[in-house]
Amino acid sequence: MVSFFVRGIPKAQGRPRVVRFRNGRVGLKDPEASRDWKSYVRLVAAERVSRPIEGPVALELWFYLPVPKSFSRRKRLAALAGEVLPAKKPDLDNLVKAVLDALLGVVVLDDRQIVEIRAGKLYGAVPGVEIVLRKPKRAG
Incomplete structure (x- = not known):
């Protein structure tokens, strides 16, 4: 299992x-913002993984977005506790796509290796993405 936070x-x-x-x-x-984010994720991943993983991989991605400044103190605390979720932009599928592109060739050889994905958006005190790669659970 490989786990790291960007x-x-x-x-x-x-x-x-x-x-x-x-x-x-x-x-x-x-676009420049996408390109810069993917380069940064790729750089952090390369520091954590010595060579690409071979074989099937299960991937977990947890995106921690900053709490909006417009939130009241009560709503901010609820957001950090996971009671309020970020049902807003950016879209989860586009966040996942950017990280997948960044991991190719560094953490996994090909995106065909990824047989299971679990992803979510949360508010967090420290924005970023938690990336967990592990062996997939058996089918059946």
């Missing part, structure tokens, strides 16, 4: 933009 406000995978290169070719470019 500090920082989680960024969702943004929509790629079509760009035209000087040689006339066309390509897709990641």
Whole structure:
């Protein structure tokens, strides 16, 4: 089992933009915020994992978002206790996609290895993402 925490406000995978290169070719470019977040996650993952995991992998991702400043003291405490959940942007699937892209080639060789995903968004005193990789449970 491998487990680590990446500090920082989680960024969702943004929509790629079509760009035209000087040689006339066309390509897709990641938005800067997505690209920077993925690079940072990749860097932290590379420090924690010496070589990519082989075989099937179960992945848990827990995204801790900052509590909005507009929350009252009571609502802030409820949010930190898990009683109020962040049912707002960014979308969970886009957060997961950004982290998956960052882990490829560093923690896992290919995204086909991931056979089970569990993910969630919570409010946290320290924003970031908790990443847990383990052997999957048996089918059946």
